[in-house]
Amino acid sequence: MHPLPDHTPSARYERGLDKLREIDGAAGERVIAALADIAPDFATYLVEFPFGDVYSRPGLDLKAREIGVVAALTALGNAAPQLKVHIHGALNVGWSRTEVVEMIMQMAVYAGFPAALNGLFAAKEVFAERDTADLP
Amino acid sequence: MHPLPDHTPSARYERGLDKLREIDGAAGERVIAALADIAPDFATYLVEFPFGDVYSRPGLDLKAREIGVVAALTALGNAAPQLKVHIHGALNVGWSRTEVVEMIMQMAVYAGFPAALNGLFAAKEVFAERDTADLP
Amino acid sequence: MHPLPDHTPSARYERGLDKLREIDGAAGERVIAALADIAPDFATYLVEFPFGDVYSRPGLDLKAREIGVVAALTALGNAAPQLKVHIHGALNVGWSRTEVVEMIMQMAVYAGFPAALNGLFAAKEVFAERDTADLP
Amino acid sequence: MHPLPDHTPSARYERGLDKLREIDGAAGERVIAALADIAPDFATYLVEFPFGDVYSRPGLDLKAREIGVVAALTALGNAAPQLKVHIHGALNVGWSRTEVVEMIMQMAVYAGFPAALNGLFAAKEVFAERDTADLP
Amino acid sequence: MHPLPDHTPSARYERGLDKLREIDGAAGERVIAALADIAPDFATYLVEFPFGDVYSRPGLDLKAREIGVVAALTALGNAAPQLKVHIHGALNVGWSRTEVVEMIMQMAVYAGFPAALNGLFAAKEVFAERDTADLP
Amino acid sequence: MHPLPDHTPSARYERGLDKLREIDGAAGERVIAALADIAPDFATYLVEFPFGDVYSRPGLDLKAREIGVVAALTALGNAAPQLKVHIHGALNVGWSRTEVVEMIMQMAVYAGFPAALNGLFAAKEVFAERDTADLP
Numbered sequence: 001m002h003p004l005p006d007h008t009p010s011a012r013y014e015r016g017l018d019k020l021r022e023i024d025g026a027a028g029e030r031v032i033a034a035l036a037d038i039a040p041d042f043a044t045y046l047v048e049f050p051f052g053d054v055y056s057r058p059g060l061d062l063k064a065r066e067i068g069v070v071a072a073l074t075a076l077g078n079a080a081p082q083l084k085v086h087i088h089g090a091l092n093v094g095w096s097r098t099e100v101v102e103m104i105m106q107m108a109v110y111a112g113f114p115a116a117l118n119g120l121f122a123a124k125e126v127f128a129e130r131d132t133a134d135l136p
Numbered sequence: 137m138h139p140l141p142d143h144t145p146s147a148r149y150e151r152g153l154d155k156l157r158e159i160d161g162a163a164g165e166r167v168i169a170a171l172a173d174i175a176p177d178f179a180t181y182l183v184e185f186p187f188g189d190v191y192s193r194p195g196l197d198l199k200a201r202e203i204g205v206v207a208a209l210t211a212l213g214n215a216a217p218q219l220k221v222h223i224h225g226a227l228n229v230g231w232s233r234t235e236v237v238e239m240i241m242q243m244a245v246y247a248g249f250p251a252a253l254n255g256l257f258a259a260k261e262v263f264a265e266r267d268t269a270d271l272p
Numbered sequence: 273m274h275p276l277p278d279h280t281p282s283a284r285y286e287r288g289l290d291k292l293r294e295i296d297g298a299a300g301e302r303v304i305a306a307l308a309d310i311a312p313d314f315a316t317y318l319v320e321f322p323f324g325d326v327y328s329r330p331g332l333d334l335k336a337r338e339i340g341v342v343a344a345l346t347a348l349g350n351a352a353p354q355l356k357v358h359i360h361g362a363l364n365v366g367w368s369r370t371e372v373v374e375m376i377m378q379m380a381v382y383a384g385f386p387a388a389l390n391g392l393f394a395a396k397e398v399f400a401e402r403d404t405a406d407l408p
Numbered sequence: 409m410h411p412l413p414d415h416t417p418s419a420r421y422e423r424g425l426d427k428l429r430e431i432d433g434a435a436g437e438r439v440i441a442a443l444a445d446i447a448p449d450f451a452t453y454l455v456e457f458p459f460g461d462v463y464s465r466p467g468l469d470l471k472a473r474e475i476g477v478v479a480a481l482t483a484l485g486n487a488a489p490q491l492k493v494h495i496h497g498a499l500n501v502g503w504s505r506t507e508v509v510e511m512i513m514q515m516a517v518y519a520g521f522p523a524a525l526n527g528l529f530a531a532k533e534v535f536a537e538r539d540t541a542d543l544p
Numbered sequence: 545m546h547p548l549p550d551h552t553p554s555a556r557y558e559r560g561l562d563k564l565r566e567i568d569g570a571a572g573e574r575v576i577a578a579l580a581d582i583a584p585d586f587a588t589y590l591v592e593f594p595f596g597d598v599y600s601r602p603g604l605d606l607k608a609r610e611i612g613v614v615a616a617l618t619a620l621g622n623a624a625p626q627l628k629v630h631i632h633g634a635l636n637v638g639w640s641r642t643e644v645v646e647m648i649m650q651m652a653v654y655a656g657f658p659a660a661l662n663g664l665f666a667a668k669e670v671f672a673e674r675d676t677a678d679l680p
Numbered sequence: 681m682h683p684l685p686d687h688t689p690s691a692r693y694e695r696g697l698d699k700l701r702e703i704d705g706a707a708g709e710r711v712i713a714a715l716a717d718i719a720p721d722f723a724t725y726l727v728e729f730p731f732g733d734v735y736s737r738p739g740l741d742l743k744a745r746e747i748g749v750v751a752a753l754t755a756l757g758n759a760a761p762q763l764k765v766h767i768h769g770a771l772n773v774g775w776s777r778t779e780v781v782e783m784i785m786q787m788a789v790y791a792g793f794p795a796a797l798n799g800l801f802a803a804k805e806v807f808a809e810r811d812t813a814d815l816p
Contacts, residue, residue, distance in 0.1 A: 054242050055242075059235065064203055064235065067200055068206070068239050070204070071208045072204075072208050072210070072243060073246060075209075075211060076212065079246075082246075101195075102193060102195040103196060103204050106190050106204065107204075107208060109185070110208050110209060111208065
């Protein structure tokens with residue numbers, strides 16, 4: 001890989017890493033680690049732009065941001081691993097399992113029943129993981 | 137069109153119509169009216185299932201449901217008229233313009249910058265419509 | 273989970289369950305069962321709206337409805353489990369394996385060769401399941 | 409543009425042009441004409457592969473092929489002009505307006521209500537065009 | 545709008561603006577201007593992340609980056625304005641009209657004929673705009 | 681399966697098979713073989729149209745064609761097996777691993793971070809396969 005042009009550890013990176021840990025916990029850190037040997041700069045961008053820039057913005061609270069991501073990833077239907085990370089994220093920032101299930105169900109209206117079904121089965125896996133780890 | 141099998145005015149329909157008016161206001165009623173000559177039964181389903189069944193559920197409040205729909209329709213990027221209806225809807229149920237803009241911006245992370253850009257331009261049109269009508 | 277508002281066993285549900293069994297057979301019932309612990313109300317909606325309302329409508333026969341679903345799910349390409357259920361469904365309501373393969377192949381034109389290839393490999397799995405079960 | 413390598417008028421082209429006219433009528437020929445100055449070889453491929461190869465195959469009749477295309481294009485939701493051409497096509501090969509409307513409505517289940525709504529409004533435009541031309 | 549947290553003019557922004565002008569020319573600057581009243585921070589991000597970070601990276605030359613974007617936006621099929629901007633961009637960085645047309649045609653294989661057709665018609669509009677402006 | 685109408689071995693097929701082997705190597709031939717029992721005619725079309733017609737065209741060199749396909753399949757996000765085949769393909773026709781990674785990373789801008797992440801993990805698998813086979 002080439003060196004990244006004038007890219008140094010920054011307030012954006014620090015802020016992003018804190019936010020990533022707050023939202024996605026261990027699942028987020030595993031994604032960063034998995035990128036280390038293939039695209040380490042992409043891991044940097046992932047911390048900096050989505051988490052350091054976007055999630056850190058005032059204007060919309062973190063809880064609202066996270067339920068929107070669950071809705072969008074359920075509707076898109078082509079990013080199952082990321083949907084699971086953000087179902088964890090939504091629960092981590094204070095949504096209940098019932099609320100997450102409700103949002104996924106609602107996507108049947110906007111993206112069809114298969115998208116909602118696949119979202120519900122992703123939620124089922126996440127809930128089982130959290131039961132094992134004794135998380136809400 | 138054929139008659140709908142054993143389909144009578146119902147609590148679902150009444151509840152759905154109230155909910156449709158609460159969320160989408162005049163924009164929702166225009167959709168219903170536009171279906172009258174092509175697929176009147178579909179207008180009935182639209183009132184009954186999304187609004188009478190799904191939006192009327194407890195377990196997730198209406199405000200959260202509506203911001204999730206804005207997120208999902210922005211991300212899907214293939215339903216511009218419905219996105220505009222639900223940007224109105226999100227504002228109608230209590231989100232501020234800033235909050236709606238923040239959610240749309242965030243979709244750049246999950247569905248790409250073009251999806252977010254097109255969502256922002258839809259919001260711009262909606263805000264102009266509401267300025268004319270003196271709505272928040 | 274919260275109780276569903278004024279939702280009682282209904283003609284829609286009964287009619288939907290009959291239709292679900294006619295089209296999807298055991299595969300459909302497995303989906304319903306898999307929802308029992310995560311979103312039982314969604315199982316109810318799945319029986320009522322797609323099967324009790326839509327598939328039960330006059331105006332288009334069941335065979336035509338089912339080949340359209342195979343076409344659409346192949347083209348969408350993000351709902352592999354549901355595509356397999358509906359390939360079973362298309363065969364259950366009277367299409368031949370050749371006809372199903374033809375429809376999937378045709379999706380190369382509308383959604384690209386990868387979508388068609390993935391649809392054909394889904395069909396291959398379904399045909400193998402049916403050979404084992406001695407189904408046409 | 410470069411000349412197409414060893415590509416000569418062929419049975420595939422002749423067969424495809426007949427099929428294109430049978431299915432899409434004037435709308436199909438307008439697409440071919442619109443490609444003449446930008447990508448004439450693409451017009452050739454469009455006649456040869458979808459129409460000369462795929463639609464001309466035995467194994468699934470033309471009527472079934474065409475209703476599947478209406479289903480798929482409604483579900484994909486990103487090809488409005490082509491959906492309109494194929495709603496014409498479905499009517500041209502023998503489906504009734506009611507049947508076409510039913511198939512589009514059904515896509516609400518598989519791709520969401522916005523996709524179905526946009527499909528119904530496309531159908532409405534097509535039906536108006538055909539009323540003017542005194543077509544069924 | 546809220547102030548952006550610790551966000552100051554930066555090397556990323558300067559580098560991004562240069563790159564944006566090099567690739568997209570006036571079309572890129574119009575997008576930035578159009579965001580000024582609805583989401584000015586998003587204009588900043590658009591300059592900084594895609595152009596200041598990604599396009600400015602070594603490891604893949606700008607010409608290759610730009611033809612890939614034309615391919616991707618044609619295939620996605622839900623971002624017509626951005627596709628037009630990047631067809632301009634591809635021509636601006638040295639691809640010929642024939643090469644751009646070839647890449648768009650090829651997307652018929654991966655995303656279907658409708659996506660390719662809509663891409664070709666976008667190219668036709670761009671070429672006409674450039675003819676007027678006496679651009680290659 | 682039915683016989684294909686007047687379809688004989690042709691220059692298109694021979695040319696396509698050569699091109700398929702040049703681009704996709706063993707991975708391409710495995711796809712052809714996997715179609716033999718379910719849709720042998722589709723294997724023929726796959727050789728003839730994408731490889732015999734499109735990839736064989738002058739006007740855009742093979743290297744450019746292949747990086748565009750990697751971009752498009754990453755962005756579409758619903759064709760993981762084909763993306764892997766074409767990451768192999770891009771490396772086979774002369775792109776470096778770094779260049780392929782750069783193109784995939786760039787898709788974060790156009791299709792979102794989840795699409796890019798899933799593309800990077802596909803690349804990681806391909807690179808491991810090639811390490812085992814001692815390929816660049």
